[in-house]
Amino acid sequence: MEPRIASSPAMGVAETSFSPLAVRGPSWDGRFTVLILFLPPALLLFTLFVVLPIGEAAWYSAFNWNGFGRPANWIGFDNYRFVLETRAFWLALRNNGLIIAVSLAIQLPLALTLALMLAERFRGAVALRMLFFMPYILAEIATGLIFSFVYDGDYGLVASIWRTFGAEPPHLLASTDTAMLAVLIVIVWKYFGFHMMLFIAALQGLDKSLIEAARIDGATRSQTLRHVVIPLLYPTIRLSVFFAIVGSLQLFDLVMPLTRGGPADSSNTMVSFLYNNGISRMRVGYGSAIGVILFAICVTFAFTYKRWFMRDE
Amino acid sequence: MSNAETTRTPFDPAVLFKASFLAVVAIFVLVPLLATLLGGFKSLGELRVNPFGLPRHWEWQNYADILFSARYWQLLRNSLIISTLTVTLTLIVASMAAFTFAHIKFYGSSMLLSYLTLGLLFPAATAVLPLFIKVRDLGLLDTYLGVALPQVAFSLAMSVLLLRRFFKDIPYELLEAALVDGCSYIKFFRYVTLPLSRPILATVGTITFVNSWNAYLLPLVMLNTDALYPWPLGIMVYQGEYSSEWHLILAFITLTILPTIILFLLAQKHIVAGLTAGAVKG
Numbered sequence: 001m002e003p004r005i006a007s008s009p010a011m012g013v014a015e016t017s018f019s020p021l022a023v024r025g026p027s028w029d030g031r032f033t034v035l036i037l038f039l040p041p042a043l044l045l046f047t048l049f050v051v052l053p054i055g056e057a058a059w060y061s062a063f064n065w066n067g068f069g070r071p072a073n074w075i076g077f078d079n080y081r082f083v084l085e086t087r088a089f090w091l092a093l094r095n096n097g098l099i100i101a102v103s104l105a106i107q108l109p110l111a112l113t114l115a116l117m118l119a120e121r122f123r124g125a126v127a128l129r130m131l132f133f134m135p136y137i138l139a140e141i142a143t144g145l146i147f148s149f150v151y152d153g154d155y156g157l158v159a160s161i162w163r164t165f166g167a168e169p170p171h172l173l174a175s176t177d178t179a180m181l182a183v184l185i186v187i188v189w190k191y192f193g194f195h196m197m198l199f200i201a202a203l204q205g206l207d208k209s210l211i212e213a214a215r216i217d218g219a220t221r222s223q224t225l226r227h228v229v230i231p232l233l234y235p236t237i238r239l240s241v242f243f244a245i246v247g248s249l250q251l252f253d254l255v256m257p258l259t260r261g262g263p264a265d266s267s268n269t270m271v272s273f274l275y276n277n278g279i280s281r282m283r284v285g286y287g288s289a290i291g292v293i294l295f296a297i298c299v300t301f302a303f304t305y306k307r308w309f310m311r312d313e
Numbered sequence: 314m315s316n317a318e319t320t321r322t323p324f325d326p327a328v329l330f331k332a333s334f335l336a337v338v339a340i341f342v343l344v345p346l347l348a349t350l351l352g353g354f355k356s357l358g359e360l361r362v363n364p365f366g367l368p369r370h371w372e373w374q375n376y377a378d379i380l381f382s383a384r385y386w387q388l389l390r391n392s393l394i395i396s397t398l399t400v401t402l403t404l405i406v407a408s409m410a411a412f413t414f415a416h417i418k419f420y421g422s423s424m425l426l427s428y429l430t431l432g433l434l435f436p437a438a439t440a441v442l443p444l445f446i447k448v449r450d451l452g453l454l455d456t457y458l459g460v461a462l463p464q465v466a467f468s469l470a471m472s473v474l475l476l477r478r479f480f481k482d483i484p485y486e487l488l489e490a491a492l493v494d495g496c497s498y499i500k501f502f503r504y505v506t507l508p509l510s511r512p513i514l515a516t517v518g519t520i521t522f523v524n525s526w527n528a529y530l531l532p533l534v535m536l537n538t539d540a541l542y543p544w545p546l547g548i549m550v551y552q553g554e555y556s557s558e559w560h561l562i563l564a565f566i567t568l569t570i571l572p573t574i575i576l577f578l579l580a581q582k583h584i585v586a587g588l589t590a591g592a593v594k595g
Contacts, residue, residue, distance in 0.1 A: 030498045031417045037499070042410035042429065042469055049466035050432050053440035053447060060443060067446060114338065117331055128335060130581060131342055137577050137584060139527035141545040142570045145552060145562065146349050155357075155559045157348055160364045189341065197585060250436035253529040257549065271438040271530075279534060284442050291439040298435040 054295060061289040067282045079289035088265035089290070092273035095180055096248050099269070102184045103191075103244035111192045111240070112233075115199030116225070129200065132193040140190070144257030147186045148173060151258075176266040179259050183267050186254060191247065195240045202236035203229075238309045245305075249298055270294050353564030360560050375564040385568060387540065388547035391457075392526055395543055398461040399525040400518050403468050407517065408510070410469070411476035412502050416488060426477075432470030437463065438530055445534050459535045460543075464525050472517045475587075479513040480506060512583075519580050520587035526573065544569045 061079050063071035083089050114132060118125050135143065150157045151172045159169030172182045210232070214224045252271035255261055261268035261276050268276065274294065278287015344365075352360055353375050354368040363369070379385050414426050437444070444463055445454075453459035483506060491501045507514070529545040536542060539550065548569055555561050577584055 030492070031419070034413055034417055034498045034502075035419060038409035038413045038502075039425070041406045042473065043425070045406060045462065045466045046429055046432060046469050048447070049444060049463040050437075050440075050469075051428075053443035054435075056443035056447070057440045067442075110338075113334070117335060128339060131339060133585065134346075134574070134577065135342060137523055137527075137573060138570055139529070139545055139573065141527070141529050141548060142566055142573075145548065145566050146345050149349065149352070149559055149563060150345050152559065154557070155360050155364060157344070157364050189345070193342075250438065252438060253527075253545070256529070257552070271436065274438060274441075275530070278442060279445075284446070287442045288440075291442065295435050295439040298439070302434045 054291075057288040057291045057295070060284050061292050063285045065284045067284045071285070075285070079285045080293070082286060083289050083293060086277070088268060088273055088277070091265050092261075092268040092270050095268060096251075096270055098180065098184065099187060099248040099251065100245050102188065103248065104241065107188050107192045107244065108195060108237070108240060110188070111195035112199055112237075114192070114196045115203060116229070118196070119200050119203040129197070133197055134193065135190045136194040136197075138190070140253035141257055143186065143190050144254045147182070147189075148258050151182050173259050174263060176263050179263060179267040183255060183258055186258065187251070190254065191244075195244070198236055198240050198243075199233065202233055206232055235310075242305055242310070245301060246298070249294065249301075270297075349563050350567050352560060353567050355560050357558060357560050360563075372560070375560055376568065379561075379565055379568055384547070384551075385565075388542060388544040388569070389572065391541055391547075392543035392545075395457050395460050395464075395532070396522050396525040398457055399464045399468070400521045402461065402465045403472055403521045404514060404518055406465065407469055407472035408476050408507065408514065409502075411473045411480055412506060414473065415477045415480035415483075416498070426473075429473055430470050432467060437467050441530065441534055448535055454535060455537050455541065457541065460528075460532045461525075463531055463535075464521075464528065468521045468524065472521065475517055476510070476513060479510055483509055515580075516583045516587040519576075519583040523573070523576075523584065 060071060062074060062076055064073040064075050064079075065071040118129050118132075149155065153159050153169050153171035153174070156169075158172065162169040170178065172178045206229070211224060211228055214228045219227070249270060251269045252275065255267060255269055255272045256275075259267040261272040265273070265276075270290075271294070274287060274290040277283065278290055348364055351366075351368060352364065354371050354373070355363070356370065356372055359369060410429070414422060448454055448459045448463065451459075453462065487505065488501055491505060492498075496504075526543075527545065528543070532543050532546050536546065539547075542550065548565060551565055552562050
């Protein structure tokens, strides 16, 4: 029974018998070893690949630089000015606003209604939940491709419906008037199930006695819903809104197979705008400026929202 | 209370409304998916006139050609390698950090934890250009690790939070008793914490896997060689080559999302729990 030293590299050794004789209290030694062995990998990876690049984006955004050699051509805040003077930037920002509006006005009520219906037990409820959740786990790329088929003016489902009415099928994704609308429909299709699941999880965690009490006091179904159930769901609704907004600011993969942000930048989101104008052309300074603006929007939003709406959670 | 009684009768308008509403949503969700699956069995000519219905001639050839092509399997293999790397590294690195945050009190612990959770606030895309330059300078461009390491870094925040909450629920008396018996922290982690935490490890692993399996932007930026492409990149290339031969593209889409759907059916408990857990208790 040799006393073992905590810092020996015994991690990988298959040694299951703990020596009962070597009595040691919780010592600073063992904890220190854990501290210097267990924490650095996470901190290092996170700093290297998440935090540093944000700082570097701020630095690079002051240069006119194509990514090769060292950044030398200092231009101050010009990149930010160029971004703000680009019409496509404001279009992308507007589109992100539209996505948020649709999430709040259509997706959220839809998700809530479905959750209220499917939180009850009946035959097929679980199957329907799974079906509605399925689009959420499909890759955005695959979803985008499926819908570029659905919208296809020659072979697609929409075209076929149009033709049965004898009308000339539209090319929805190729027109600046309809491209963004088409993208918005796909967004609802893909994400309502996620929000529905959030609500179902919340509904199942509700205190049933409150609802029963309201019913016993003579409240009708709709009164119970409006004055008891929905207020109890407020935290989840706030959370769902938070995810809808954060998700809109990240949206990229879905747009690429559908429209690539086009035609004429009419369906760009912030990230696809960043990709099309910064990344794909290796305009590091310009692209970094867009990234910094996006970062500022995300962080400002997250902190403000948490402070105003989620203070108690 | 007449309301409660009428819900039992089969002709209640509320029930009828509910059923038809659910049916409409189910059709809205199902039709694009079924049309994709069936479209892969049609010829291009039939797809044009009959995109909705069952194929009149089942063209097994479309699917067979893809299943017997090296290309399809190479894409899945690349995706599997990247996702497995990401999941393994995330689980190791995140559970070690979570263990430290859960069981060891030290100066600056809560500060470091909030530092890590900063990762939840912004998308990877914001700094993807500097990230590209960093990965290039590290010599990892066009390698699996060049995609996997940033993915691990970005999945750390959520993973550490979820794991730490679970680890903290392991009774402190258990740790105390183990320490008194001469068990080190590291052994406790290896032989007590990890085995007890299988459910949460499965959940975190599943979320990380799904995210990595579906990822597009990072591999798009980090990889240049077709032979290394994971399937989301590969399918975009495929679509570019067969631009309007939709029957082939639909078959390809079906076969590439098949693994996700199978995984979903097998591990739906973990997927639903994981993808909504961070949210509900967050």
